[in-house]
Amino acid sequence: MTDRAFASSTAAASLTVRRADDREEEFHPLEMRLISRLLAYTRPYRAKRDWLLLLVFLRSLQLPGLTWLTAAVITGPVERRDMAGVAWCTLGFAALALSTQLVMHFRQRLALELGEAVVHDLRRDLFAHLVRLPMSFFNHTRLGRIISRMTSDVENVRVGVQEVLFVSIVQLGQMLVAAAFMIWYDAALFVVVLLLVPSLWAINKHFHRKLSRSLRAVQESFSRVTATLAESVNGIRVTQGFVRQETNAEIFSSLVADHSQYNMAVTREQGTFLPLLDLNSQLCYAALLLVGGYRVLVTGGAELADVVAFLFMANLFFSPITVLGNQYNQALTAMAGAERVFRLLDTRPDWQDSAEAGELPPIEGRVEFQNVCFGYDPQRPVLRGIHFTAGPGETVALVGHTGSGKTSITNLIARFYQPTSGRILVDGHDLAEVTSPSLRRQIGIVLQQNFLFSGTILDNIRFGKPQAGDAEVVEAVRSLDCLDLFEALPQGLQTQVGERGTGLSLGQRQLVCFARAMLADPRILILDEATSSVDTITEARVQQALSTLLKGRTSFVVAHRLSTIRHADQVLTLSDGRIIDRRHRPTIGDDTSRGRK
Known part of the structure; x- marks a missing residue:
């Protein structure tokens, strides 16, 4: 088959799929x-x-x-x-x-x-x-x-x-x-x-x-x-x-x-x-x-x-x-x-806060999963019978192969999705009975593919706490020991970045997101592959600041790097949506072998 014929057939197949996806209800005009x-x-x-x-x-x-x-x-x-x-x-x-x-x-x-x-x-x-x-x-x-x-x-x-x-x-x-x-x-x-x-x-x-x-x-x-x-x-x-x-x-x-x-x-x-x-x-x-x-x-x-x-x-x-x-x-x-x-x-969400949901009061950070099951498609569960407890201030590392359910657990903690069955408790409060905004105001999230908005570096860091002053933002960056990296830029923290952070290196974008989380000062912190894109030199500079950030906060760390999870209080190893191993204060060798498996 020639390239042009292949392109035509691909186009036809793509169009067929897209038309099926874009099918809408019958329109009754006027x-x-x-x-x-x-x-x-x-x-x-x-x-x-x-x-x-x-x-x-x-x-x-x-x-x-x-x-x-x-x-x-x-x-x-x-x-x-x-x-x-x-x-x-x-x-x-x-x-x-x-x-x-x-x-x-x-x-x-x-x-x-x-x-x-x-x-x-x-x-x-x-x-x-x-x-x-x-x-x-x-x-x-x-x-x-x-x-x-x-x-x-x-x-x-x-x-x-x-x-x-x-x-x-x-x-x-x-x-x-x-x-x-x-x-x-x-x-x-x-x-x-x-x-x-x-x-x-x-x-x-x-x-x-x-x-x-x-x-x-x-x-x-x-x-x-x-x-x-x-x-x-x-x-x-x-x-x-x-x-x-x-x-x-x-x-x-x-x-x-x-x-x-x-x-x-x-x-x-x-x-x-x-x-x-x-x-x-x-x-x-x-x-x-x-x-x-x-x-x-x-x-x-x-x-x-x-x-x-x-x-x-x-x-x-x-x-x-x-x-x-x-x-x-x-x-x-x-x-x-x-x-x-x-x-x-008129699109109704798959779920929304119940009318009886109340505000989540200030929390210490105890998180409990009680026999939680979940699937993005109800017919294809990705989490099965998840049960664990993270005490206030504990760091929980989630390890396992791709698709094992690590990110799904963090999505449920942030209440981006609702569990199919089971309960998730924060300080004894069932998340199904509290409003999502009151929960998320006490959660900080740093992802592998972080999104930066068009604007200055300062504005992007302040996104975690809109009312923060410039001095507070600078202090958050300084605590990460990376202020010198941003001050070396042409306009320092006032440097303009493009959509998705264009103009900054991958490591610099991650540091902006670390500073954003630091400024928000959350009680629960989620790090989803947050250091996987940071080079070894940059990672060495943020590890101490990261330890400071994790201290006193309940943290969930999804990572493959040993340096990221070696200080975790718990390591949960997942496979096919189930916890197959849990360890407290693991040894480096055990942690490494389990994570690689």
């Missing part, structure tokens, strides 16, 4: 529950919304008013050859036209402000909800999908609020006012307009479902493109390391091609839908000319002036139909975006 929920976001801005509705109402009256005034001038002063009357009507027309532009200006301004406010609140709620979801959600949800909800889907909602909603109200209002004038001028002739309704209904029904499906496919395909892009950027080292650039480019190209095809499908459907609406209106207008002329010239059932005024209003009645057709497409896009955003907002 449901009132969805519209009312979106409109609920305008309630905090009731005054602005009400002023906007007033301007929309005025705007829907103004264009028919201008048309009526034009018809009135022709059938009035012009017919009577009254130049003074024409002049006065012209002044009135100019004043009304000026007011029309002023109303349009303030309507657009308020609509933009209201849309921005709604989008701000929607993004705020979405982010606040996301950061409270448990780890299991992020294990099963692709990053690109989350980004797509927060960006493109919310932007579609913005368009819906700022443009579609109020433009549609203006156009519908204009049609209603024009219809009222048409009935006033010639009610019999208006019957011809009513014949337009069945054909409009048929056209809308035919394209409604097709456009809904196509627009939803566009958004889902964009979500896949975003997800793949995010994965490619995050995994660029792997891509280049395994020379996968061309293969991954093929996969991405296939996704982009799919997205383009869905966009083209929407364009084709709109290219048929909108002209059909316009053709329908023009044919109806032609029928009005024929019937109106017949009533004036043959039956004498209508006055010429009334028919002319009627046709003016008919033009004002038909022109919004095409506009509304285009707005309808945008409304479907906005509602599809809102549906996806609200579906994410």
Whole structure:
């Protein structure tokens, strides 16, 4: 098989998997529950919304008013050859036209402000909800999908609020006012307009479902493109390391091609839908000319002036139909975006703190596992019957082969997950009966792959204790005996680091995370392979500080290095989710042999 054929087959397989992963529930566009929920976001801005509705109402009256005034001038002063009357009507027309532009200006301004406010609140709620979801959600949800909800889907909602909603109200209002004038001028002739309704209904029904499906496919395909892009950027080292650039480019190209095809499908459907609406209106207008002329010239059932005024209003009645057709497409896009955003907002976590959960008081650090079982997938347990006790201030080393359950134990201590069965107690308090924030405020965590945020080194250390002053941060770094390493940088602790800590060496990033934990001063400390990426020289400098950090704190250390676990009070050896050996103050030889096994 050639490289290109392999890439194509890989792309096809990848696309199949991703489409299966990205499958969503059926979307029901323009449901009132969805519209009312979106409109609920305008309630905090009731005054602005009400002023906007007033301007929309005025705007829907103004264009028919201008048309009526034009018809009135022709059938009035012009017919009577009254130049003074024409002049006065012209002044009135100019004043009304000026007011029309002023109303349009303030309507657009308020609509933009209201849309921005709604989008701000929607993004705020979405982010606040996301950061409270448990780890299991992020294990099963692709990053690109989350980004797509927060960006493109919310932007579609913005368009819906700022443009579609109020433009549609203006156009519908204009049609209603024009219809009222048409009935006033010639009610019999208006019957011809009513014949337009069945054909409009048929056209809308035919394209409604097709456009809904196509627009939803566009958004889902964009979500896949975003997800793949995010994965490619995050995994660029792997891509280049395994020379996968061309293969991954093929996969991405296939996704982009799919997205383009869905966009083209929407364009084709709109290219048929909108002209059909316009053709329908023009044919109806032609029928009005024929019937109106017949009533004036043959039956004498209508006055010429009334028919002319009627046709003016008919033009004002038909022109919004095409506009509304285009707005309808945008409304479907906005509602599809809102549906996806609200579906994410409605995502219920696998578990959450019970309503009766109380605050965990200040603890000494006694941790007990009582016959704990756990599995990320309930059908595949990773911990079975875990039972141990760590006294206050003790250091517990967790050793074992990869996948034995070491990190799962620390995840349960931090309550990132709930045990399937059994109990975990801290100072006698069942973790199922305390709030997660009150527990985590007393826990410090240092991981092998630590995350640093964009900002200064100082800000990243202060992340462990936001209220800490600069002097307190410096003291935490000094206690680790690594202040000189950071002061040697161009701006010292004020040195800017990029996303994920770019600009710092791996060892420097780990030291920042050690300092972060030191500053937080937790009662329980979790070190998950925390020194595995630190070189021997750097490790020698942090070992003494690490001993100081561990002193007086209950610590759980996941590591393979003997230097990290040799001072542990307990060593628990795990295999296949079970504790197969436990030792207190082990000898170096025993510890080494067990850990390697």
